[in-house]
Structure formats: C-alpha cells, structure tokens
Amino acid sequence: MGVVASYLNDIKDAVSSTFEGMSITFSHLMRKPMTIQYPDKIPVPIQDTLPHRYRGILEVDMDICTGCLACERDCPITCITIGIDMNKETKQRYFTHFDIDICKCMYCGLCSESCPTGAIRHSSEFEGASYNPAGLVRHFAPQAVNLYKPKKGGETEPKLITKVDIGQAYMDEFATPDGGAAEEK
Amino acid sequence: MKDGAFAGVPPQVVYAIGMVLTALVVLSVFVAPLAGVTSWLERRVWARMQSRVGPNRVGPQGILQWLADGIKNIMKEDIIPTAADQKLFPLAPYVVFMGFLCSFVVIPFGANLIVADLNIGILYLLAVTSLVVVGILMAGWSSNNKWSLLGGMRSAAQIVSYEIPAGLSVLTIVFLAGTLSMQGIIKAQGWGPWDWFMFHNPFTFCTFFLFFTAALAEGNRTPFDIPEAESELVAGYVTEYSGMRFLFFFFAEWGNLYVIGAVATTLFMGGWQVPPVTDNPVLLAILQFVTFFLKAYFWVFVAMWIRATLPRVRVDQLMALCWKYMVPLSFICMLGTIGFMFMSDQGRRIFGALTLGFAIATIINFFRRVGFQFRSAKPEFYWKPQI
Numbered sequence: 001m002g003v004v005a006s007y008l009n010d011i012k013d014a015v016s017s018t019f020e021g022m023s024i025t026f027s028h029l030m031r032k033p034m035t036i037q038y039p040d041k042i043p044v045p046i047q048d049t050l051p052h053r054y055r056g057i058l059e060v061d062m063d064i065c066t067g068c069l070a071c072e073r074d075c076p077i078t079c080i081t082i083g084i085d086m087n088k089e090t091k092q093r094y095f096t097h098f099d100i101d102i103c104k105c106m107y108c109g110l111c112s113e114s115c116p117t118g119a120i121r122h123s124s125e126f127e128g129a130s131y132n133p134a135g136l137v138r139h140f141a142p143q144a145v146n147l148y149k150p151k152k153g154g155e156t157e158p159k160l161i162t163k164v165d166i167g168q169a170y171m172d173e174f175a176t177p178d179g180g181a182a183e184e185k
Numbered sequence: 186m187k188d189g190a191f192a193g194v195p196p197q198v199v200y201a202i203g204m205v206l207t208a209l210v211v212l213s214v215f216v217a218p219l220a221g222v223t224s225w226l227e228r229r230v231w232a233r234m235q236s237r238v239g240p241n242r243v244g245p246q247g248i249l250q251w252l253a254d255g256i257k258n259i260m261k262e263d264i265i266p267t268a269a270d271q272k273l274f275p276l277a278p279y280v281v282f283m284g285f286l287c288s289f290v291v292i293p294f295g296a297n298l299i300v301a302d303l304n305i306g307i308l309y310l311l312a313v314t315s316l317v318v319v320g321i322l323m324a325g326w327s328s329n330n331k332w333s334l335l336g337g338m339r340s341a342a343q344i345v346s347y348e349i350p351a352g353l354s355v356l357t358i359v360f361l362a363g364t365l366s367m368q369g370i371i372k373a374q375g376w377g378p379w380d381w382f383m384f385h386n387p388f389t390f391c392t393f394f395l396f397f398t399a400a401l402a403e404g405n406r407t408p409f410d411i412p413e414a415e416s417e418l419v420a421g422y423v424t425e426y427s428g429m430r431f432l433f434f435f436f437a438e439w440g441n442l443y444v445i446g447a448v449a450t451t452l453f454m455g456g457w458q459v460p461p462v463t464d465n466p467v468l469l470a471i472l473q474f475v476t477f478f479l480k481a482y483f484w485v486f487v488a489m490w491i492r493a494t495l496p497r498v499r500v501d502q503l504m505a506l507c508w509k510y511m512v513p514l515s516f517i518c519m520l521g522t523i524g525f526m527f528m529s530d531q532g533r534r535i536f537g538a539l540t541l542g543f544a545i546a547t548i549i550n551f552f553r554r555v556g557f558q559f560r561s562a563k564p565e566f567y568w569k570p571q572i
Contacts (some may be wrong), residue, residue, distance in 0.1 A: 010237045010510070011514075014510075018491075018494070018495065019551065020554065021495060021553070022490060022491070022494050022551075023551055023554035023555045023557075023558050024494075024554050024558045025234040025490060025493050025494045026234075026490065026551075026558075027555045027556075027558040027559040027562070028234045028235065028236060029233050029234060029568075030564075030566060030567065030568050030569060031236060031559070031562070031564040031565065031566070032236075032557060032564065032565040032566070032567035033232070033233065033236050033237055033238050033567075034236045034237070035236075035237050035238045045199065048437065120534075163566060
C-alpha cells in the first residue's frame with residue numbers, strides 16, 4: 001500500500017471505528033442497567049436471586065448432628081470448635097458448645113462434604129456485618145444439646161424425618177461435584 | 186459619585202465593586218450549578234452507557250450529588266505538602282479556574298446577553314484558555330512530585346500542539362465571517378442549518394469535527410486525558426491536591442466542557458439564531474438563550490458520549506494524531522474554504538445542500554447502526570432515563 005493510501009486509510013479507520021463505537025455506546029442508553037440496587041429497590045429478597053449451590057455463611061442443624069467431629073477435623077483453618085461431654089447418670093452425650101467463627105471461614109465447603117447427615121451446610125445468607133469479631137462467631141449450641149443417633153431402618157419421628165431428608169438432599173446435591181447429575185444418568 | 190449611597194467614593198471603585206459582585210453572582214448562579222450538574226449528568230450518562238446506574242441517591246435521581254460532593258470537598262482539610270512550592274502550589278488551581286471563567290466573558294447567550302462583545306472575541310477566547318496551560322504546568326511543577334511533573338509536561342505539550350488545529354479551524358470560520366467578534370460570527374449565520382457555517386461547504390463540515398476533537402484535547406478530556414491518566418500517572422498534576430483546590434481543578438474541567446460546546450455552537454451552528462417567530466424582546470431573549478443553551482449542551486453530551494466510547498490514546502499516538510493528521514487536514518480545510526469563497530453564492534449553496542444531505546444521511550445511518558447493535562445484543566429494553 002502506498003504512503004498516501006495508508007494515510008487515507010488511517011483516517012477512514014479512525015472515522016468509521018469511532019462511528020461504530022459511538023453507535024454501540026448509544027444503544028446502551030436503551031438497555032436496562034445490570035446493576036442490582038442492593039439492599040433496597042429490588043423486587044425480591046436478594047437471597048432468593050442467588051445461584052443454586054451458593055456458598056453462604058455456614059449453618060448447622062443441631063437436631064441431626066451426630067457429633068462425629070468430621071467437620072472439625074476437615075476444616076483447614078479450624079474455624080469450627082466442638083465440645084462434647086457425657087452425662088454420667090444417663091450415659092447421654094451432649095454438646096457443650098458448637099461454634100463456627102465466620103471471620104476465619106473461607107467457604108471451602110469441605111466440612112459440608114464430609115458431614116454424614118448433611119447437618120452442616122452453606123446457607124444463602126451472606127450479610128455478616130458486625131461491630132466486633134466476637135459477633136461473627138456463630139454459637140449453634142447455646143444450651144446443652146443432645147447428640148443425634150441415627151436409628152437402624154430409618155428415622156421414625158416425623159419432625160426429624162423432614163430434617164434428615166433436607167440433609168440428605170443437600171448432601172446429594174452439594175457433596176458430589178456435578179450436583180448429582182451423573183447419578184441421575 | 187456626588188450623591189447617593191456611595192457619596193465621596195471614586196466612581197472607578199464603585200464600578201470595580203459592582204463588577205466583582207456581578208462576577209460573583211454569575212459564578213454562583215450560573216457557572217457553579219452548570220459545572221456541578223454537568224458532573225452529575227456525565228456520571229449518569231457514562232454509567233448508563235456502561236450498563237450501570239450512576240449516582241441516584243442524593244435528591245431526585247441524584248441531581249444534588251454535585252452539591253454533596255462540593256460540600257464534602259470544601260470541608261476537607263487543605264493539605265499543602267511540605268516539599269511543595271509554598272507559593273505556586275496554592276495558586277495553581279486559581280490560575281486554571283481563572284482561565285476557564287474568563288472565557289465566559291465573550292460567550293454570547295443571546296443577541297444582547299453577553300458580558301462584552303469584544304471585537305477580538307474569539308482571539309481573546311483562545312488567549313485566555315491558554316492560561317489553563319500555565320496553571321497546569323504550575324501545579325505539576327510546584328507539587329514536587331514526578332507524576333505531577335510528568336502530567337503537567339504532557340498537558341503543556343498537548344495543549345500547545347492542539348492549539349494549532351483549533352486555531353486553524355477558528356481561522357477558517359473567521360475567513361467566512363470576516364470578523365473576530367463572537368456576535369459578528371453568529372450574525373453572519375442564519376437560524377436554519379442551511380445557513381450555518383457547519384454546512385457552508387464540505388470543508389467547513391470537516392473543520393467542525395477537527396475543531397471539536399482539538400477542543401476536547403485542549404480540555405484534557407478522554408480520549409486525550411493523558412495528563413491525568415489514572416493508569417500511568419496516578420492523577421497527573423492533581424495528585425497532590427485535595428479538598429477545595431482539587432475541586433477547583435475539576436470545576437474548571439467540567440465547566441470547560443460547556444465552553445467547548447458554546448464555542449462550537451457559536452462558530453459552526455448559528456449560535457443563538459432563532460426563527461423570526463416573535464417580536465416580544467423578552468420572549469425573544471429567552472428563546473435565544475434556550476436555543477443556545479440546548480445546542481451547546483448537545484455537544485457537552487457528545488463529549489460525555491465520546492468519553493464513554495473511546496479508550497485513552499498513548500502519548501505518541503496523541504502527538505501523531507495532532508501533527509500528522511489534524512494539522513495538515515485543517516490546513517487543507519482552510520484552503521478549501523478559501524477556494525469556496527471565490528465561488529458564486531449559487532454554486533456554493535449546491536455544495537452546502539449536498540453537505541447537509543450527507544450529514545442527514547449519516548445521522549439516519551447512525552440510528553440504523555444503533556438499531557442493529559441493539560438487536561444483535563438482544564438486551565432488555567429500558568428507554569427511561571430514570572432508574
């Protein structure tokens with residue numbers, strides 16, 4: 001290409017690309033902004049719009065927790081601390097405390113993968129603002145809570161059946177990397 | 186003054202006080218809200234062009250955001266670094282601001298609404314806007330900081346370079362109008378687009394875009410904002426500034442945007458010329474002001490639009506664009522316009538009409554492209570300006 005031709009071509013390129021670029025940006029004026037105006041000006045609670053399998057703050061269903069300590073052992077940063085004691089008269093074991101430090105938690109999900117009943121799991125909650133770090137420690141056993149003992153042949157108590165099912169569903173969904181899609185096939 | 190409230194005071198002093206008061210009123214009633222609202226609008230327009238929302242909390246749709254920002258900045262501590270030049274550092278923002286504010290003297294908002302119709306109006310404008318370079322260089326050097334100095338040097342090089350295509354474009358119009366006075370230039374045009382200098386002949390049409398680009402570069406606007414390129418120079422010459430002095434720099438920048446639009450309107454788009462619809466002088470003045478304001482603000486919008494569209498150019502690209510492309514092109518446009526001045530008015534009008542037709546065709550084509558871009562992205566349609 002000659003010098004003059006390339007010079008003119010440069011001008012043509014500048015004009016046409018600016019023209020095209022400006023038409024793209026102008027068309028954005030008629031598009032709906034992507035921004036979610038959290039926390040107000042949203043039609044539904046933001047937790048409902050989160051994706052499936054979202055890893056929010058950990059929650060524990062103490063009614064189906066067996067106290068196996070698998071989560072405490074698996075936690076890479078030891079943010080879970082569990083204390084178990086036994087009543088000497090009734091031989092009933094109970095939790096003295098079950099604390100998860102949300103400050104330390106890195107949302108890796110290893111605890112929920114190793115849980116045999118699906119008691120520990122990620123909720124869709126993510127609003128963890130607090131005035132001090134102590135406020136971010138979640139106490140799941142404020143009073144002594146008895147350990148759950150899985151019965152042979154399945155759960156019979158109707159209140160616990162639903163909880164066991166929820167835990168099982170969570171395990172099927174979360175503890176398998178593809179969300180259980182391979183098993184369905 | 187012999188009697189009255191100012192008995193015994195020399196008339197010069199009274200006039201001087203009056204002028205200062207008028208300047209204060211103009212500054213606080215027109216220029217400050219203009220620059221402020223422009224800053225808010227720019228953020229809104231820019232946000233929408235990037236699929237964001239922009240400031241919308243302070244006041245209805247966030248229109249008072251500029252007041253909140255201004256108050257915040259004024260109440261901040263005025264920090265002058267120990268190593269900075271103690272005299273030049275505080276002075277620099279005012280020099281920049283003065284260069285911007287002085288240009289309002291010759292901006293014709295209406296047939297009679299002008300501070301001073303200087304017979305060298307446009308030359309005066311080019312001169313006072315060059316004062317901004319002094320202020321920027323002052324800020325860059327006195328900050329005693331490498332980023333600031335680099336920003337100041339770049340800015341000086343940029344503004345001095347782009348003064349040439351801008352000046353040549355202005356010269357083209359001065360040839361056509363035969364006067365340097367702003368009112369004279371407007372009076373040489375008509376209210377219809379076919380009487381505007383922009384559609385006088387194909388060369389003035391190109392000159393307009395050259396002028397607008399050069400003016401953007403002189404105003405340190407994106408894509409030519411290398412003096413304050415955030416990714417390379419922190420904030421360029423404003424790195425060390427905070428609070429009120431920082432505010433003055435940005436006040437000048439956003440106000441300058443309107444000056445660019447106003448000058449482009451005056452030179453190329455018929456200024457305040459309105460169709461002869463009314464004889465009422467007050468109504469006519471209002472109509473002229475509104476016409477001028479809207480025309481000028483359209484170009485402010487285009488500047489925002491360009492800012493949202495184009496990436497920042499490199500320093501060498503900036504200089505190449507100026508010296509290799511814009512300076513020769515503005516020379517060609519000037520010579521071409523001189524050629525058209527030898528042509529008979531009948532023959533010239535045919536070329537003017539062709540230019541106008543080309544412009545209309547471009548606008549139609551532009552909206553077709555916008556429609557194409559919109560359809561190909563398949564987005565959710567939302568045309569309302571508020572959100």
